[in-house]
Amino acid sequence: MLRKLKKLFVGELFGIIIILTVIITVLAIFGEGFLSSYNLKNLLKTIAITILVGLSQLAVLSIGHLNLALGAMGCLAGMFTGYLLQSYDLPLLFVLLGGLIVGGLAGFIQGVFIVKTQINAFIVTLSFVSIYMGVVTGITKGEVFTKQPEQFQMIDKRILFSGLPLLLVISCGVAIILSIFLFGTVFGRKLLSTGANIKAAAFAGINTTLIVIAAHVMSGILAGAAGIMQISRLGAATPTIGSDWLLISFAAPILGGTILSGGKVSVFGTILGAAMMSIIVNGLFLLDVSQYWFQSFIGGILLVSYGIDKLRRGYMLQNQS
Amino acid sequence: MNKIRLIIRKSDSVGILTIVVFICLVMSLLKPEFSTFVNINVIARSISVMAIVALAQMVIIGMGGMNLSVGAIGGLVCVTVGALMAKMNIPIIIAVIAGLLVGLLCGFINGLLINRIHHFTNKLNVTSFLVTLATGSLFTGINLGMTRAVPIYGIPDSFVNIGRITIGGISLLVYLIIPVVLTVFLIMSKTGIGRQILAVGGNSKAAELSGISVSRVTIFSNMISAVLAGIAAIIFLTRLGSAQPTVGSEWLLFSFAAPLIGGTRLDGGQINVFGTVLGAILLALVANSMVHLQVSVYWVTFVHGIIILAAVGFERIRTIRSEERKDE
Numbered sequence: 001m002l003r004k005l006k007k008l009f010v011g012e013l014f015g016i017i018i019i020l021t022v023i024i025t026v027l028a029i030f031g032e033g034f035l036s037s038y039n040l041k042n043l044l045k046t047i048a049i050t051i052l053v054g055l056s057q058l059a060v061l062s063i064g065h066l067n068l069a070l071g072a073m074g075c076l077a078g079m080f081t082g083y084l085l086q087s088y089d090l091p092l093l094f095v096l097l098g099g100l101i102v103g104g105l106a107g108f109i110q111g112v113f114i115v116k117t118q119i120n121a122f123i124v125t126l127s128f129v130s131i132y133m134g135v136v137t138g139i140t141k142g143e144v145f146t147k148q149p150e151q152f153q154m155i156d157k158r159i160l161f162s163g164l165p166l167l168l169v170i171s172c173g174v175a176i177i178l179s180i181f182l183f184g185t186v187f188g189r190k191l192l193s194t195g196a197n198i199k200a201a202a203f204a205g206i207n208t209t210l211i212v213i214a215a216h217v218m219s220g221i222l223a224g225a226a227g228i229m230q231i232s233r234l235g236a237a238t239p240t241i242g243s244d245w246l247l248i249s250f251a252a253p254i255l256g257g258t259i260l261s262g263g264k265v266s267v268f269g270t271i272l273g274a275a276m277m278s279i280i281v282n283g284l285f286l287l288d289v290s291q292y293w294f295q296s297f298i299g300g301i302l303l304v305s306y307g308i309d310k311l312r313r314g315y316m317l318q319n320q321s
Numbered sequence: 322m323n324k325i326r327l328i329i330r331k332s333d334s335v336g337i338l339t340i341v342v343f344i345c346l347v348m349s350l351l352k353p354e355f356s357t358f359v360n361i362n363v364i365a366r367s368i369s370v371m372a373i374v375a376l377a378q379m380v381i382i383g384m385g386g387m388n389l390s391v392g393a394i395g396g397l398v399c400v401t402v403g404a405l406m407a408k409m410n411i412p413i414i415i416a417v418i419a420g421l422l423v424g425l426l427c428g429f430i431n432g433l434l435i436n437r438i439h440h441f442t443n444k445l446n447v448t449s450f451l452v453t454l455a456t457g458s459l460f461t462g463i464n465l466g467m468t469r470a471v472p473i474y475g476i477p478d479s480f481v482n483i484g485r486i487t488i489g490g491i492s493l494l495v496y497l498i499i500p501v502v503l504t505v506f507l508i509m510s511k512t513g514i515g516r517q518i519l520a521v522g523g524n525s526k527a528a529e530l531s532g533i534s535v536s537r538v539t540i541f542s543n544m545i546s547a548v549l550a551g552i553a554a555i556i557f558l559t560r561l562g563s564a565q566p567t568v569g570s571e572w573l574l575f576s577f578a579a580p581l582i583g584g585t586r587l588d589g590g591q592i593n594v595f596g597t598v599l600g601a602i603l604l605a606l607v608a609n610s611m612v613h614l615q616v617s618v619y620w621v622t623f624v625h626g627i628i629i630l631a632a633v634g635f636e637r638i639r640t641i642r643s644e645e646r647k648d649e
């Protein structure tokens with residue numbers, strides 16, 4: 001019986017759910033205004049965007065790469081969407097697709113570059129941050145797009161089922177689709193295999209080139225989606241979008257059980273991780289902690305999650321023997 | 322065979338040197354303002370900080386890891402030294418030493434955490450990436466939390482004046498780089514610990530098996546890296562005249578670009594100290610030239626990204642070619 005309980009405990013998601021419940025309870029009691037509809041609404045919208053950012057990073061973590069440029073990609077897509085909304089009168093669907101395509105294109109270029117030059121993904125994506133941000137600021141010259149038609153603003157404002165923001169529903173929907181894709185389709189399986197061991201995957205006949213590019217395209221599209229959501233929320237398209245995404249893009253998946261070594265991926269865990277991060281930040285805000293300490297908290301939480309992961313793995317190894 | 326290897330290795334630096342000289346010549350012809358003392362000083366002062374930042378990263382790359390917290394450590398040291406001097410009227414020497422100790426502490430924390438969290442199935446650079454990503458945030462958070470993002474003014478004049486001394490028309494700070502660079506070079510090439518760092522970078526498992534304590538090397542190299550970041554921050558402080566909490570926030574890309582351009586291998590085990598410095602000079606020259614050529618500020622970032630990719634691309638071609646030569 002104890003053994004079974006221990007096995008449950010080792011199940012990563014169980015741990016996070018417990019911690020999450022504890023945090024929410026504490027905040028409900030001590031945090032002033034935590035349970036107010038205004039706060040919850042905002043919190044859920046923030047979580048929605050954080051989920052997409054986390055999933056964007058997850059897409060490349062699944063093949064053992066990382067995408068440092070997802071903030072820049074989100075910015076590119078967001079600014080492009082904002083530009084379209086401001087300057088032309090196009091059907092909403094076109095505009096949204098346009099933004100997502102820009103994100104996907106950015107990921108495509110990056111993926112192709114990585115595959116063709118075989119240069120370390122870290123360096124390539126680090127450089128592409130500069131490249132894409134340079135493109136954004138170079139073209140727009142720091143301009144901000146503020147005109148957004150009513151329909152577009154409704155993406156942010158729409159609340160379904162008397163409580164769930166549309167943004168959150170979209171994010172969860174995307175997460176479900178991604179989950180089905182990764183674990184249910186052949187292509188998804190090939191992706192995970194490539195992540196686990198790229199050489200073995202190549203020997204097994206998987207077109208690893210295609211897989212790598214596809215992963216980066218997915219990351220770009222997801223980042224683009226997050227960028228579009230962000231500009232809807234802000235009501236304006238500014239070049240600062242995505243500038244603070246890097247840390248949370250790693251924190252969400254890692255807190256949720258994914259690790260950089262590749263092969264092990266958890267979409268639901270990423271959702272929980274995103275939720276945990278956003279709730280903690282929200283909690284710090286409500287507890288009157290100076291906003292300047294937020295970053296150190298996130299860093300600290302990240303370190304704790306590494307420690308937990310190490311303990312977990314040690315535990316699992318012990319149990320195997 | 323060894324002679325050929327030596328020439329190839331020397332040619333790494335020769336390539337960059339040529340480009341550097343080329344840029345200098347072209348720019349002085351195109352824009353006379355380029356070769357004025359004022360401009361040379363501007364470039365030199367920028368290099369005096371960034372070259373050391375580049376070295377800070379180079380040491381960790383040589384060990385096979387990455388240090389994403391160089392900027393954060395720099396910022397923290399900067400505000401610490403600034404606060405000690407301005408708010409608590411502590412003598413300059415003591416404040417500087419305290420700042421460097423803060424740097425050492427940060428580096429120690431980095432190394433310690435990397436050791437604790439490192440799992441044998443991961444690669445070392447993955448662990449150092451994760452840890453320094455988190456500690457970078459932690460240090461920046463502490464920095465901002467203490468200063469509330471407010472710059473610290475009131476740095477004593479005697480300190481700021483150090484930044485104003487010129488010898489032969491060139492700022493003293495530039496001459497300060499020389500002992501730092503030489504020290505790093507000597508440590509990495511002549512001392513036992515330097516060789517151990519490179520051995521771990523080359524193949525950490527083999528290093529461990531041959532008796533090198535990877536955990537000790539990790540801590541030591543991270544401390545060196547952090548101290549260098551601290552030195553860079555202090556030099557920057559003399560230039561700036563006030564302690565800005567944002568110091569270091571732009572250092573990351575540069576800290577990788579300069580070593581890679583200079584021939585340091587990202588996989589670890591092979592570094593090039595003078596190449597790194599040349600890389601820093603090259604990047605500073607490019608940035609400066611673009612200002613003179615009136616390229617929009619916004620495109621400068623873009624160009625930086627392209628340069629890094631080009632540099633790493635060339636390095637890969639070089640590696641592939643030298644491997645082909647080995648097979649011959």
